[in-house]
Amino acid sequence: MRAMYYEAFGAAPEVRTLPDPTPTAGGVVVKVEATGLCRSDWHGWMGHDPDIRLPHVPGHELAGTVLAAGKAVTRFKVGDRVTVPFVSGCGHCHECRSGNQQVCEEQFQPGFTHWGSFAEYVALDHADQNLVHLPDSVSFVTAASLGCRxxxxxxxxxxxxxxxxxxxxxxxxxxxxxxxxxxxxxxxxxxxxxxxxxxxxxxxxxxxxxxxxxxxxxxxxxxxxxxxxxxxxxxxxxxxxxxxxxxxxxxxxxxxxxxxxxxxxxxxxxxxxxxxxxxxxxxxxxxxxSHGMQAWRYDAMLSMMAAGKLQPDRLIGREIGLEEAVPALMTMDTATDLGISVITRF
Missing domain, CATH: 3.40.50.720 (NAD(P)-binding Rossmann-like Domain)
Structure with a gap:
């Protein structure tokens, strides 16, 4: 797969061909259709996040289709349109059992604890607990802007x-x-x-x-x-x-x-x-x-979108390619762009 990749914090990332991911028993691999560029990715690239282990592929706001699913996954199948909160829960700790997956004690964060979505494919663990089915009415670009900001x-x-x-x-x-x-x-x-x-x-x-x-x-x-x-x-x-x-x-x-x-x-x-x-x-x-949002709360947000009360697509700034995303990531601390930049070309 093609992916943005860096081996040192603060060093210019490169677009490389890397091995395709495979799903865990309870996870999936998603074909990334769109992924947002966020200031949190800049913080990660600068070395501000202790969870990142080098080398690394960033990216945590994503939407796409399920390409492969592990044998234990029951709620999602190949071809499903999905997104995922950037903080995903393990499903078994106290916080997850209380419905507070956004502060899971063993949280999974694509683009931080694991390789992320600035790539053609991304592996996501604990799929049944964390993935969100996307209505056909919500575009991948709009959905990618939901996952974090x-x-x-x-x-x-x-x-x-x-x-x-x-x-x-x-x-x-x-x-x-x-x-x-x-x-x-x-x-x-x-x-x-x-x-x-x-x-x-x-x-x-x-x-x-x-x-x-x-x-x-x-x-x-x-x-x-x-x-x-x-x-x-x-x-x-x-x-x-x-x-x-x-x-x-x-x-x-x-x-x-x-x-x-x-x-x-x-x-x-x-x-x-x-x-x-x-x-x-x-x-x-x-x-x-406030640190992310649980997958089960997406229904309320998506309902307001369906009713026309929320229009997150109005916040989309520009669609860019993976190569364009490299300088865009490196200058996020000084960027003056209006709206959210979304990677749609890999």
Whole structure:
């Protein structure tokens, strides 16, 4: 198979021909039809993820068709259209038994714990517990955008922040995660506020449902700007980027008893950010992490898509080939592209 491959963190990946994968007894091999390019892949390539063992094939947002299935797989067969959460559960630990596969104690992550989907084929373990059947109405390109950014945002907004209609929701960072969160919050009849340093991204965020926009470079105090718009602070706030500044502002801009959700990864030198702890205590703020979404929760998201309430295809930026994805991955930390880039040519 052709795949993007690297042997050292931070070194330029190459497109190589590698051995085709084979399924485990409980796993499948998927022919990859589309796979999203995500900032998490950049973090992995930089060496920020301790689970990656070199050499490595990245890629974790994927959709395709089942090419081969292990003898123990019962819910999926060759030819099925599928996607998979980027955090997949083992199916037998305490967290999986409680329905919280997104924090499985022995989690399987294509593109991190195992070789990923920047390839013609990818092997996925624990298929019956983790694969999601794709409706024919959902394209592979759209489905590939769900596996990390959109599904993670869905859980962050709906399940962690528990956003309700009429609430103010501040979203810090208007990349794929942030734009997804804005669209989902708007679909719940909340009032999302987009915060970024790019006027172009903020304009796009308004098209996705943001009722207000703040350019963080043009205001003296982001949290104060949010309080002014909302009349006291956001009910819920999401750091969709993952930086010391956005994490701090997301907590600082909350009203009393507000909820902060950290979605953007805080790795490397950013792993221990400063937070306004006196405000957390005095205002009884709630702080949550959000890490992927369980396969069984996809039904709710897909139902909202079928009803036209969510349109993740509007977040797709460009379709690229495997060779084009190499420089795109290497420059993700400075990229200014609007929308999600998806690899569709292998």
């Amino acid at each position: 959109f599904a993670t945002s869905f859980r962050a907004v709906c399940d962690q922040a528990k956003v309700k209609g009429g609430e103010w929701v501040a979203v810090h960072g208007c990349g794929g995660v942030g734009l997804s969160a804005i669209m989902i919050a708007a679909a719940l009849s909340a009032n999302p506020i987009a915060i970024d340093i790019s006027d172009e991204k903020l304009a796009f965020a308004r098209k996705m449902g943001a009722v207000a926009a703040i350019n963080a470079r043009e205001v003296a105090d982001v949290a104060e700007a949010v309080r002014e718009i909302t009349g006291g602070g956001a009910h819920a706030s999401i750091d969709a980027l993952g930086s010391p500044a956005t994490c701090f502002n997301s907590i600082k801009n909350l009203r009393r008893r507000g909820r902060h959700v950290q979605v953007g990864l805080m790795l490397g030198e950013h792993a221990t950010p400063q937070i306004p702890m006196a405000q957390v205590i005095g205002h009884e703020l709630e702080i949550y992490g």
